[in-house]
Amino acid sequence: MIEVNITSKNGTHELGLIRIQNMETNDPEFGDYSIEFAVDTGEGFAAYQRSIYKFPRKDYNVLGLLRLALSTLEEKELSLDGDPDKSRPHGNAGLSRLLK
DSSP states (O other), rough: OOOEEOOOOOOEEHHHHHHHEEEEEOSSSSEEEEEEEEEEEESSSEEEEEEEEEEEEOOHHHHHHHHHHHHHHHHHHSSSOOTTTTTOOOOOOOGGGGGO
């Protein structure tokens, strides 16, 4: 599993979390992956999941996989619902709890 954690400048709040899990395949050339996203929307938290099939793992590194995964998100999933710089009433609840 690969995990990318994005925190605020001072490290007190998690802003985003991405988990990439390799699904079992017997193909050495191509891989299937489950991608999970959790994000602080400014008003709360949101979680999304995507699957990527037949990723050419011998042609691209993990950044290529991450780029492809991010490109699957829709406009609404990328927008903020509130001001992320204001005090968060929900605090640092931990985005990892959303991705179980």
